[in-house]
Amino acid sequence: MDLYFSPLACSMASRIALYEAEAPARFIEVDSHTKRTLDGEDFHAVNPLGLVPAIRADDGEILTENAAILQYIADSFPEAKLAPEGGMARSRLQQWLCFIGTEMHKALFTPLFDSSLPEEVVAKTLEAGDRRLAYLNDHLTGREFLLDQFSVADAYLVTILNWKIATPVDLEKWPAVHSYYRRLKKRPSVARALSEEGALYAAEQERRKAA
Numbered sequence: 001m002d003l004y005f006s007p008l009a010c011s012m013a014s015r016i017a018l019y020e021a022e023a024p025a026r027f028i029e030v031d032s033h034t035k036r037t038l039d040g041e042d043f044h045a046v047n048p049l050g051l052v053p054a055i056r057a058d059d060g061e062i063l064t065e066n067a068a069i070l071q072y073i074a075d076s077f078p079e080a081k082l083a084p085e086g087g088m089a090r091s092r093l094q095q096w097l098c099f100i101g102t103e104m105h106k107a108l109f110t111p112l113f114d115s116s117l118p119e120e121v122v123a124k125t126l127e128a129g130d131r132r133l134a135y136l137n138d139h140l141t142g143r144e145f146l147l148d149q150f151s152v153a154d155a156y157l158v159t160i161l162n163w164k165i166a167t168p169v170d171l172e173k174w175p176a177v178h179s180y181y182r183r184l185k186k187r188p189s190v191a192r193a194l195s196e197e198g199a200l201y202a203a204e205q206e207r208r209k210a211a
Helices: 012-021 066-076 087-112 119-140 152-166 175-185 188-210
Strands: 002-005 026-029 054-056 062-064
Touching: 002 012, 012 066, 012 152, 012 188, 054 066, 062 066, 066 087, 066 152, 087 119, 087 152, 119 175, 152 175, 152 188, 175 188
Parallel strands: 002 026
Antiparallel strands: 002 054, 054 062
């Protein structure tokens, strides 16, 4: 299995899931600006949209979209118990994957990465984000994970919450969310992914300065 990723991007959730499953995989870094792998491959040949993550399965089939890839990893390594098998529990997992992908990833954090965003738009984005974070805070109060145990949804959420380091989102306003984030950062799979991808991100920035 090949995982195409960019350092500290949403693809890190798949790395965390693979580490949780102790699954063999080849990690192929994609430069987020040039959309080429470090060995010069045009990533658009893998995913025409140029977006990570993407997975190439052992049979050569390509799968894209974070929520789909995370569930594929969970289903490929069921012994890791990273997703419920079916029924309402599986639907709850999908509910949280959708919430993270749309309400947190795309609606809150992605716009805030744009340094040219007018201040009034930033303020409006943060205001809307507060409603989403309040909802998440209510759910996480008294809970260790989004579901009854660690799942691929947690791998995705901690990845997205880590983007607070590059945005004005203040997690300390939401005690349950902040506690969840600090707790999950210490989980071995998450700590390993953050350490490795943090170093790769720093190397990527140095390459850009030298270019």
